[in-house]
Amino acid sequence: xxxxxxxWYSLETxxxxxxxxxxxxxxxxxxxKGLWVLATDEHRRxxxxxxxxxxxxxxxxxxxxxxxxxxLLVAASTGHLGPTIFRSTDLGASWSxxxxxxxxxxxxxxxRSLRSVFWLTxxxxxxxxxWYAGGSPQGLFRSxxxxxxxxxxxxxxxxxxxxxxxxxxxxxxxxGSLLHSVIVDPRxxxxxxxxxxxGGVFESTDSGxxxxxxxxxxxxxxxPADEDPVFGHDPHCVRMHPAQPDRLYQQxxxxxxxxxxxxxxxxxxxxxxxxxxxxxxxPIELHPRDPDTAWVFPMDGTDVWPRTSPGGRPAAYVxxxxxxxxxxxxxxxxARGWLTVKRQAMTVDDHDPVGxxxxxxxxxxxxxPDEGSTWTRVIGHxxxxxxxxxxxxxx
Amino acid sequence: xxxxIPTPLRSYTDQRAVVDATGAxxxxxxxxxxxxYPGMRFxxxxxxxxxxxxxxxxxxxxxxxxxxxxxxDHDEVTILQALSGG
Numbered sequence: 001x002x003x004x005x006x007x008w009y010s011l012e013t014x015x016x017x018x019x020x021x022x023x024x025x026x027x028x029x030x031x032x033k034g035l036w037v038l039a040t041d042e043h044r045r046x047x048x049x050x051x052x053x054x055x056x057x058x059x060x061x062x063x064x065x066x067x068x069x070x071x072l073l074v075a076a077s078t079g080h081l082g083p084t085i086f087r088s089t090d091l092g093a094s095w096s097x098x099x100x101x102x103x104x105x106x107x108x109x110x111x112r113s114l115r116s117v118f119w120l121t122x123x124x125x126x127x128x129x130x131w132y133a134g135g136s137p138q139g140l141f142r143s144x145x146x147x148x149x150x151x152x153x154x155x156x157x158x159x160x161x162x163x164x165x166x167x168x169x170x171x172x173x174x175x176g177s178l179l180h181s182v183i184v185d186p187r188x189x190x191x192x193x194x195x196x197x198x199g200g201v202f203e204s205t206d207s208g209x210x211x212x213x214x215x216x217x218x219x220x221x222x223x224p225a226d227e228d229p230v231f232g233h234d235p236h237c238v239r240m241h242p243a244q245p246d247r248l249y250q251q252x253x254x255x256x257x258x259x260x261x262x263x264x265x266x267x268x269x270x271x272x273x274x275x276x277x278x279x280x281x282x283p284i285e286l287h288p289r290d291p292d293t294a295w296v297f298p299m300d301g302t303d304v305w306p307r308t309s310p311g312g313r314p315a316a317y318v319x320x321x322x323x324x325x326x327x328x329x330x331x332x333x334x335a336r337g338w339l340t341v342k343r344q345a346m347t348v349d350d351h352d353p354v355g356x357x358x359x360x361x362x363x364x365x366x367x368x369p370d371e372g373s374t375w376t377r378v379i380g381h382x383x384x385x386x387x388x389x390x391x392x393x394x395x
Numbered sequence: 396x397x398x399x400i401p402t403p404l405r406s407y408t409d410q411r412a413v414v415d416a417t418g419a420x421x422x423x424x425x426x427x428x429x430x431x432y433p434g435m436r437f438x439x440x441x442x443x444x445x446x447x448x449x450x451x452x453x454x455x456x457x458x459x460x461x462x463x464x465x466x467x468d469h470d471e472v473t474i475l476q477a478l479s480g481g
Contacts, residue, residue, distance in 0.1 A: 078403055080449035080476050081438035097434045103442040113441035 004053040005092025011047040020048040025349040030059035030387035044369035069394025075117035100149035102141035121182040124189030134179030138166040155209035181238035200233035217265035219254035237343040244291035251284035269323025283346035297341040308338035332375035344387035359385030399473040407432035422462040449477040
């Protein structure tokens with residue numbers, strides 16, 4: 001397979017370059033019609049681009065392995081063909097396909113068939129070949145060989161309560177039911193979380209063999225009046241703070257939440273957002289070092305749910321105090337715009353100050369080198385953007 | 396027998412539009428294709444051995460969804476994929 005990602009050009013001059021400087025962030029952009037990779041310098045002033053790779057393929061998620069800085073996994077499907085995983089062990093210079101992509105068990109009683117791989121998560125640092133994948137229908141899959149072969153996580157897929165917890169049969173959501181936000185505790189490879197749209201947040205402390213619900217305190221608008229249902233919620237994106245893993249944040253269909261384990265109830269921290277903006281959105285991103293800082297990109301969740309910028313005034317919002325208050329970040333963004341940023345389409349780097357990036361369904365990538373204080377459009381005219389992920393390339 | 400490959404699957408066949416495969420049933424043929432071109436079958440058939448929606452297999456002029464349908468060496472199999480969407 002070709003390696004378009006080894007061919008770079010400057011976004012400023014539109015001329016070919018041998019490659020971007022080492023040490024700068026890479027931003028992987030998965031779109032409805034292929035994969036692009038953006039690179040910048042450590043100051044995040046100049047930008048380079050490579051791609052498209054897999055032109056015409058639906059790329060739900062593309063992730064660079066933080067454990068080696070070389071392995072790229074791409075969750076792909078194509079028109080009506082079955083889903084698969086493409087993998088590169090040389091930063092996209094060459095590609096191969098998983099020899100055994102994620103799939104449910106042949107002949108299983110529910111006769112589930114995986115339509116798409118929606119989410120990819122690298123495993124724990126002590127398990128270098130391990131990856132997790134979430135799908136639609138809401139299956140969980142694991143690879144122990146860097147994405148070459150995948151096995152269903154039976155403790156989840158065959159859990160006696162799966163048909164209650166999951167959307168099954170998954171006929172309700174326009175884009176299909178989704179399993180996302182697979183999280184591995186950096187202190188313990190056996191401690192996992194996952195999110196389901198719809199279904200809620202679930203936790204396992206035994207490497208996925210058994211699971212419990214973790215939805216207390218979250219609102220749900222999709223069920224008949226019941227003040228505190230146990231499951232059936234709609235987390236859009238769940239993040240664990242890497243430096244304080246007992247703290248999780250969640251952008252839900254029904255608000256922004258935080259939990260500090262061992263608490264078992266989420267606190268709605270979105271109530272401090274401006275009422276005219278609200279606390280509905282898809283992504284939530286965390287500062288790599290400060291557990292009190294998180295960014296969101298609100299969307300209009302009123303009326304028929306346009307899912308565009310509230311009032312046609314695009315902005316990210318940041319909290320610096322764990323959700324006690326929020327600040328609007330719109331310098332450089334268009335004064336008027338109806339942007340939609342999907343749940344995987346916002347990311348942060350690990351520089352100081354932190355770079356924040358998001359991609360829109362209108363095919364634009366925006367970047368901020370200063371934690372959201374100012375924004376610059378890096379590239380436009382891409383296909384609908386599904387995912388934007390930061391990565392650190394090694395070599 | 397000859398098997399016609401649609402463009403979305405030709406990345407597996409080194410861009411060849413027609414390849415050879417053997418088997419007594421459509422299922423055999425698809426498994427032989429997967430042996431020759433690893434990964435191709437799962438793009439066509441799901442894990443429950445069902446032809447994926449909008450994928451079609453023709454035996455001569457007949458659309459076949461039953462993968463146990465018999466084929467003979469002189470038959471021509473055509474795999475097609477709908478190109479609906481935008």
